[in-house]
Amino acid sequence: MTGLIPQNFIDDLLDRTDIVELIDGRISLRKTGRNYSAICPFHKEKTPSFSVSPDKQFYYCFGCGAGGNAIGFVMEFEHLDFRSAVEELARKSGLEVPQDSQPANPMLQQKQKSLYEHLDRARQYYQQQLREHPQRQSAVAYLKKRGLTGEMAKAFGIGFAPPGWNNLQKALVNSDTDQPQLIDAGLLIAKDGSEETYDRFRDRIIFPIRDSRGRTIAFGGRVLGNEKPKYLNSPETPVFHKSKELYGLYEARQASNRITRIIIVEGYMDVISLSQFGIHNAVATLGTATSKEHLIKLFRMVSEVVFCFDGDAAGRQAAERALENAVPCMEDGRQIRFMFLPEGEDPDSLVRNEGKQGFDEKINEAKSLPDFFFDRLLEQTDTTSLDGKARLSKLALKKMQPLPNGLLRQLMLEQLASLTSLSVSQLQNFSATQESHKREGNTGSYTQGAGQPSARPGHRKPSIRQQRVQSPVEQAIALLLHMPQLVKLIKDKQLGELDIPNGRLLLDLVQLLKSSPTLTTGGIIGHWQGVDDREGYQEIARLSAIELPINNEQHLAEKLKGVLELLIKQKQEQNLNQLLEKSALSELSTDEKRELAQLLNQNLKQMPK
Ligand SMILES: [Zn+2]
Numbered sequence: 001m002t003g004l005i006p007q008n009f010i011d012d013l014l015d016r017t018d019i020v021e022l023i024d025g026r027i028s029l030r031k032t033g034r035n036y037s038a039i040c041p042f043h044k045e046k047t048p049s050f051s052v053s054p055d056k057q058f059y060y061c062f063g064c065g066a067g068g069n070a071i072g073f074v075m076e077f078e079h080l081d082f083r084s085a086v087e088e089l090a091r092k093s094g095l096e097v098p099q100d101s102q103p104a105n106p107m108l109q110q111k112q113k114s115l116y117e118h119l120d121r122a123r124q125y126y127q128q129q130l131r132e133h134p135q136r137q138s139a140v141a142y143l144k145k146r147g148l149t150g151e152m153a154k155a156f157g158i159g160f161a162p163p164g165w166n167n168l169q170k171a172l173v174n175s176d177t178d179q180p181q182l183i184d185a186g187l188l189i190a191k192d193g194s195e196e197t198y199d200r201f202r203d204r205i206i207f208p209i210r211d212s213r214g215r216t217i218a219f220g221g222r223v224l225g226n227e228k229p230k231y232l233n234s235p236e237t238p239v240f241h242k243s244k245e246l247y248g249l250y251e252a253r254q255a256s257n258r259i260t261r262i263i264i265v266e267g268y269m270d271v272i273s274l275s276q277f278g279i280h281n282a283v284a285t286l287g288t289a290t291s292k293e294h295l296i297k298l299f300r301m302v303s304e305v306v307f308c309f310d311g312d313a314a315g316r317q318a319a320e321r322a323l324e325n326a327v328p329c330m331e332d333g334r335q336i337r338f339m340f341l342p343e344g345e346d347p348d349s350l351v352r353n354e355g356k357q358g359f360d361e362k363i364n365e366a367k368s369l370p371d372f373f374f375d376r377l378l379e380q381t382d383t384t385s386l387d388g389k390a391r392l393s394k395l396a397l398k399k400m401q402p403l404p405n406g407l408l409r410q411l412m413l414e415q416l417a418s419l420t421s422l423s424v425s426q427l428q429n430f431s432a433t434q435e436s437h438k439r440e441g442n443t444g445s446y447t448q449g450a451g452q453p454s455a456r457p458g459h460r461k462p463s464i465r466q467q468r469v470q471s472p473v474e475q476a477i478a479l480l481l482h483m484p485q486l487v488k489l490i491k492d493k494q495l496g497e498l499d500i501p502n503g504r505l506l507l508d509l510v511q512l513l514k515s516s517p518t519l520t521t522g523g524i525i526g527h528w529q530g531v532d533d534r535e536g537y538q539e540i541a542r543l544s545a546i547e548l549p550i551n552n553e554q555h556l557a558e559k560l561k562g563v564l565e566l567l568i569k570q571k572q573e574q575n576l577n578q579l580l581e582k583s584a585l586s587e588l589s590t591d592e593k594r595e596l597a598q599l600l601n602q603n604l605k606q607m608p609k
Contacts, residue, residue, distance in 0.1 A: 005083065005086055005097060005098070006098055007526075007527065009095075009097065009098055010071070010086065010526050010527075010529075011516075011519070011523050011526065012095070013071075013086065013089055013090055013093060013095060014057065014069060014070060014071070014520075014522050014523055014526050015523075016093045016095070017070045017089055017092070017093060018054075018057075019052060019054070019057045019058065019059065019069065019070045019073065019522065020036055020052055020054050022070050022073065022074070022089075023036075023038075023052055023059060023073060024036075026041070026077060027039070027041050027050075029052060030048070032051075034053070034054070034055065035051045035052060035053050035054070036051065036052040036053075036054070037049075037050060037051050037052075038050045038051075038052070040061045040063055040064060040066065041077060042061060042064055042066040042076060043061065043063055043064035043066070043303070045063050049061055049062040049063035050062075050063070050066075051545075053521075056481075056520060056521035056522060056544060057069060057070065057520050057521065057522030057523075058072075058521055058522045058525055058541065058544055059072075059073055060541060060542070060544065060545035062545070064333060065333065065538070065542060067538070067541030067542060067544065067545055068525055068529070068537070068541050069521075069522035069523075069525040069526055069529070070089060070522065071085050071086060071089060071526060071529055072085075072525065072529060072537075072541070074088055074089060075300075075529075076300075079212075079253050079300075079301050080212070081212055081213075082529055083097075084212075084213055111184075111238065112238055112239055114177075114181055115181060115184060115185050115237065115238060115239050116215050116216070116217075116239065118172070118178070118181050118182055118185045118187070119185050119187075119215075119216040119217060119218070119219075119239070120215070120216050121172055122168060122172065122182075122185070122187055122216075122219070123157055123159065123208045123216045123219075125159075125168060125171050125172060126159025126160060126161055126201075126206040126208075126219075127157060127158070127159040128159075129159060129160040129161065129162055129167075130153070130158065130159045130160035130206075133160060133162045135162055135163060136160050136162075138224045139160040139205050139224060142205060142224060143158070143205070146269060146273070146348070147273075147276070147352070148272065148273075148276065149276065152272055152275065152276050155251060155254075155275070156207065156208075156248075156251060156268075156271075156272055156275075157207075157208040157210075157216075158205065158206065158207060158208075158272075159205075159206040159208070160204075160205060160206060161199065161201035161202055161203065161204045161205075161206050161221060162202075162203065163202055163203035164199075164202060164203075165198040165199060165202065166198060166199060167199055167202075168182075168187060168188070168199045168201070169182070169188055169197060169198070169199060172187075179197060182197075183197065184237060184238065185234075185237055185239075186200060186218065186219075186234035186235045186237045186240070187199070187200055187201070187219075187234075188200065200232070200234070201219060201221040201232065203223070203224050203225055203227070204221030204222055204223055204224060204232065205221065205222045205224065206219050206220070206221050207219065207220040207221070207222070207247070207268045209233075209234070209240070209245060209247055209286065210250040210251070211239075211245065211250065212249060212250055212253070213250075214250050214254075215239075217237075217239045217240045217245065218233065218234035218237070218239075218240040218245070218286075219233070219234050220232070220233045220234075220247070220268055220286065221233075222268070222269075231267065231268075231287070233286050233287050242285075242286045242287065242288050243288055243291045243293055243294070244291075244293050244294070244297065245286060246264075246283040246284065246285060246286075246294055246297070246298070247268055247271055247283060247284040247285070247286055248268075248271035248272075248275075248282060248283040248284060249262075249283045249297075249298075251271075251275065251280070252280055252281050252282070252283060253301075255275070255280035255281075256280055256281070259280075259281050259301065259302055260302050260303060260304060261281060261302055261303075261304040261305070261306060261363075262281050262282075262283055262298050262301070262302050262304070262305050262306070263279070263281055263282040263283070263305075263306045263307075263308055263339075263363065264282075264283055264284065264285065264290055264294075264305065264306070264307050264308060264322075265282050265283070265284050265308045265347050266284060266308075266309075266310070266346075266347075267284050268284060269348060270282065270284060270308075270346060270347040270348060271283060271284050273347060273348035273351060273352075274347055274348075274351055274359070277351045277352075277355065277356050277359070278356045279351065279356055279359060279360075281302075282308075282347070283298075289318065289321045289322060289325065290307070290322050290325060290326075291325055292325050292328060292329060295325065295326060295329040295336075296329060296534070299329065299334050303333060303334055303335060304334075304335040304336075304337070305326075305334075305335070305336050305337075306336075306337045306338075306339055306363055306366055307319060307322050307336070307337070307338050307339065308339045308341065308347060308363075309322075309338065309339070309340055309341065310340075310341055310346070311340045311341050311342055311343045311344075311345070312343060315340060315341070316340075319338055319340070319372070320376065322338075323338070323369070323372065323373065323376070324399075326369060327369075327373075327399065327400070327402050327403050328402035328403070328404070330369060330403055330404060330408055331404050331406060332404075332406040332407045332408055335368070335369075336368075336369040337363075337366040337367060337368055337369065337372075338366055338367045338369070338372045339362060339363055339365075339366035339367075341362075347359075350362070370408070370411065370412050370415060373396075373399070373412070374396070374415060374416075374419065377392055377395055377396055377399075378392070378419075380395070381395065383419060383420070389419075389420040389421065389422075390420075392416075392419060392420055393416060393420045393422060393427060393430065396416050397416075397427065397430060397431045400412060400413075400416075400431075401431070410424075413427055413428065470546075471500075471501065471502070472563050472566040472567045472570065473498065473500060473501065473502045473503055473505075473506050473567065474502055474543060475559075475563045476506055476560065476563045476564065476567065477502065477505060477506050477509055477539075477540075477543045478543045478544075478546045479556055479559060479560045479563065480509055480510070480513060480560075481509075481521050481524060481540065481543055481544045482521075482544075482546075482556065483553060483556050484513050484517060484518075484519055484520075484521075484524065485517060485553075486553075486556060486557055486560050487510060487513035487514060487517060488517075489557060489560055489561060489564070490510050490564065492514075494564070494568070495507060495510070495564075495567065495568070495571070496571065498567070498571065499574065500570070500571075500574070502539060505536050505539055505540070508536070509524070509540075512524065512527055521544050524540065524544075525537070525540055525541060525544065528540050572599055575595070575599060576596070576599040576600070579592060579595065579596040579599065580596070583596065
């Protein structure tokens with residue numbers, strides 16, 4: 001639960017923050033014309049392609065596509081989530097972030113707050129036991145055997161849950177409300193049908209799991225005796241969602257502000273061992289495969305993720321699963337690689353034997369996602385025969401379907417072409433047929449508007465950083481971002497449903513500007529940050545950066561009118577195609593028949609004489 005921050009507060013905050021001042025405090029800006037420029041802090045470059053606009057109150061990098069308003073900058077630069085970035089800016093402006101405006105949420109927040117408090121008390125308790133409990137020796141001995149220094153144990157907050165069923169309970173339950181809250185926090189377990197409880201973690205080394213703000217949200221425990229399971233995690237709770245959290249991420253950020261790569265390893269001890277040898281950028285998932293959510297979270301921080309797997313069959317299998325989840329996240333500019341440890345080694349033994357440098361070398365040799373992708377497929381197919389090649393292209397295209405449009409997709413198609421001796425356009429046609437079959441199966445009626453290239457539905461953003469030509473939709477968005485008051489030219493419902501790439505985004509923007517016509521570009525970007533629409537946010541930032549050569553309202557208004565006409569025509573063509581297609585398959589309703597006649601009529605009038 002994120003807890004919504006009221007939009008008017010965000011607008012107010014952006015009003016009071018000067019983005020030039022904010023960014024200039026962190027990197028040095030140089031005035032160039034109306035804007036400021038700098039060497040981009042988000043990618044490596046020699047000549048400045050990072051620009052900050054004081055008028056529009058936003059920043060954009062023409063090199064890597066990073067862009068946004070003041071809140072976005074703080075998020076990216078400080079690696080903070082939305083709420084934390086708002087809190088930081090608010091502190092600077094002397095504002096207090098209002099609590100949740102929805103009536104149901106203050107209670108939830110209060111509950112979460114007390115869960116965090118209980119989890120933190122538990123963390124302190126476990127840490128204290130590692131220092132003081134009479135039976136702590138086995139835990140200390142284990143940590144020593146793994147070569148862990150006291151400093152590391154402290155940095156990661158490692159603790160000890162003593163043997164026995166009620167230690168934590170005795171230490172932390174002081175009032176009637178403590179017990180149910182400790183149950184909700186996953187620390188106590190209620191015995192069936194009674195009010196009695198027992199400690200979840202017993203006779204284990206305890207690893208606190210922290211969120212990106214450093215709050216303890218759960219624990220992992222490793223056995224000292226022969227009990228099962230060897231590793232035990234807290235259950236899902238209101239503050240802990242396994243598929244979203246990564247062990248060690250907070251600690252990695254603490255160790256360095258400038259991480260460009262994250263390594264995903266298997267367990268807590270791998271993370272800690274690597275950190276001990278100076279490799280601070282390793283994280284571990286918590287008993288789950290790496291999910292799409294994990295990757296999205298990581299790619300907010302870094303541009304490269306390296307998976308580190310055991311070299312055995314189980315490791316290969318885990319890698320396969322990771323690959324599947326990674327493919328949809330591969331936008332241009334992101335890199336994923338796969339590293340396999342030599343048989344019998346784990347990250348700990350490897351870094352011990354080969355040191356930081358040796359480990360780094362192994363990472364640098366890790367396979368790129370495309371290499372791993374094709375290697376796996378080639379293992380499963382025989383490309384010396386024709387049907388083997390056909391099978392390979394079929395399999396590869398199917399697995400590439402979730403891959404976003406962009407340079408990487410193009411390169412992988414080229415690689416597949418060379419493997420199968422087919423041409424890229426043959427593969428693209430094949431892939432389009434596969435998709436349209438799938439589409440027809442799902443919706444029955446989707447047809448591409450005439451004049452549209454075969455854009456892939458469901459992927460609004462064909463990473464347009466590479467794509468120079470702007471569609472009418474994008475031109476309309478860019479014009480509105482440049483001069484929001486032009487929204488008055490668009491009548492309600494005029495555009496209807498726009499079933500074309502970025503159509504939804506245009507409709508959302510129009511709706512937003514209709515309700516708040518005085519927003520600045522930075523303010524508009526702020527709205528997309530508040531809602532959970534990362535793609536929309538990036539598109540808005542990208543289109544905001546387009547410089548229009550003219551600033552004259554009348555001239556821009558004319559331009560927008562022209563673009564709107566184009567859009568409406570495009571939409572009519574789309575409707576016409578849909579109706580024609582439908583009429584070939586089934587009887588049209590009276591309304592549909594009337595619409596078809598009307599559209600055909602218009603279409604005839606528009607035909608070139
Ligand atoms: Zn950049």
